[in-house]
Amino acid sequence: MTESPAYVEVQTRAGRVRGLWRDVAGSSVRSASFLGIPFAQAPVGELRFAAPRAVEPWPDVRDALEQGATAQRGDPGITLIPEPSVAGDSTLNVNVFTPAPGDTTAKLPVLVWIHGGGYVAGSPASPWYDGRAFNRDGVVTVSIGYRLGFDGFGHIDGAPSNRGVRDWLAGLEWVQQNITAFGGDPSRVTIAGQSAGGGAVLTLLGMPAAQHLFHGVYALSGALADVAPERARAFSAKMARELGVPATRDGFSSVSEEDVLAAQRKLSQLDLSSMGETVDEGLGLGPAVDGDLITRPTAQSLAQGVGADKPLVLGATDDEFSMAVQDQASKLRWIPLALLLRPFKLTSAVRRGYLAANRPVVARGHAAVLGRLITDKMFRTGVVRTARARGAAPTWVYRIAFRSTKFDAAVHCIDVPFFFDCLDGPVVDALTGPHPPQALADAIHAAAVAFVKTGDPGWTAWSAVPDSGVVFSAPPATQTEETGGFASVEALL
Structure with missing residues (x-):
């Protein structure tokens, strides 16, 4: 029965x-x-x-x-x-x-x-x-x-x-x-x-x-x-x-x-x-500055103190959009970097400064550079701008460096199954590669639980020590405090 x-x-x-x-x-x-x-x-x-x-x-x-x-x-x-x-x-x-x-x-x-x-x-x-x-x-x-x-x-x-x-x-x-x-x-x-x-x-x-x-x-x-x-x-x-x-x-x-x-x-x-x-x-469809609900861009609002009483954790993966260009790597390798990056309207000084700050990425090839630039302009610079706009308001920053063994990059969405501690969920390994580390899920999920319960994820706040944060990566260095984890985007700010 x-x-x-x-x-x-x-x-x-x-x-x-x-x-x-x-x-x-x-x-x-x-x-x-x-x-x-x-x-x-x-x-x-x-x-x-x-x-x-x-x-x-x-x-x-x-x-x-x-x-x-x-x-x-x-x-x-x-x-x-x-x-x-x-x-x-x-x-x-x-x-x-x-x-x-x-x-x-x-x-x-x-x-x-x-x-x-x-x-x-x-x-x-x-x-x-x-x-x-x-x-x-x-x-x-x-x-x-x-x-x-x-x-x-x-x-x-x-x-x-x-x-x-x-x-x-x-x-x-x-x-x-x-x-x-x-x-x-x-x-x-x-x-x-x-x-x-x-x-x-x-x-x-x-x-x-x-x-x-x-x-x-x-x-x-x-x-x-x-x-x-x-x-x-x-x-x-x-x-x-x-x-x-x-x-x-x-x-x-x-x-x-x-x-x-x-x-x-x-x-x-x-x-x-x-x-x-x-x-x-930015994206063409999404929250719009309408003069009613949203009276000004978010960074301006935060800089003027809106939400300053609320703790914030924010971060990004190292290679959010690298996958978008990976399948074109063999073609992109033949295009001079200056020409490849021209659609992003970087001045020569900014381009040189950015490439100098990202030498390990440059060494991985032109597709890696393009993917990282898209990642930085769409996500990682936003982390720094938001943290700086908040000033002394309680703010913690992290980055995800764990590289999917399938895509060989810390790709977009890879943090979600670790955040929810659901590594046994459907098709997780299609994103992370086989056998994603439970120790990393333990660390990322525990930080989220701590923040929800106490308003503090457990590492040094950016608002207390500017440019400080934590990097989540593969074991054994699952969670490591760092300073300057987003320094490589400075040329774009």
Whole structure:
């Protein structure tokens, strides 16, 4: 006789939800998962380009046993993380993982995860984002879905700006209102994310309107957008021309989601000739400086003291985007470096200084240099600028030097399975190579747990000693404090 599943129910403000108990491997802790709980109504029909609207209460117990619908449609093939697409309209939902469902006295710290994907892809339904390891260590974990691409971030006359950002805010409001029922403490919320998700949490850190919703920030490989108003309007005009409609809410509402996605993908295609412009100007779709929610670029906001009371950990991998050019290494080796780097508009002095500071990378070939330059301009310089903008505000910096044995580089996304301590998850070895070191997961995950619980990850803060930080690498030197770990980007600042 098969034993029936161990269900557990929790009362939220909108209604009762039913989750499922699971055992956490390697421990005596049990964790409960609640999947696909809506925090807002489905953004379709008249709500398609609207601000998120509060979900309607439900009278009966609602099953929260399967992943909810995702804004990602199909597999765009641009992330290295298994992030499944789930069909359906109700994409504004949360997943909650907790060791103390229904215990309103537990008051456990909370980690809220915002997924990456360049603001156009990605999914909260990834098995890597399951919070069971954090639950094992006494942390309630939440992942948030949000609108992507043009629907979430495109400039549309007559529609509220930054709809994806408004989704983040609505999800965090849900956490404030409901997480106590799941054993969490709404006064101890850390927001975290990787890539565009890292950019998302930095954006929120710089937003005055978001300050009451979280208490700490952990940004992995944060990719800020801060799309300028004129650039947002220009992309909207291109979309309208491609679709043959006015650049208005009525115009875009008259076009199917599939057609909008097709136009978006066509207009967002990247190649080496356009990479320099994208790297210099940033992503074309993402949080935009709208004069409303986001009044100025994030670094300016942080420099003026917004979020200064909140501790921040941020960092990057050494070779975020090296994979993007690896398959062209045999061709790139014949192109003079000065010509190869011309699209990035570096002055001769900057180029010479940068190459001199990166001699070990230069020795690995032209593809390695190009990959490192893209990495530095899109990610690693942002780490330094953000840390410096924060001044004395509590800030810790790290870098990931662990090299995938498959790609021979510390590539984009490689930190995520170590952060979540899920090395036994699906296709992890396709990114890390076989037998990724558990000792490194122990170190990276423990730092995250310590930060969520205490506001300190356990190494010297950049804000206390400028240019200090920690490097995570292969055993035996799994975690090593260092000074000047980002000195090689100085020429680009």
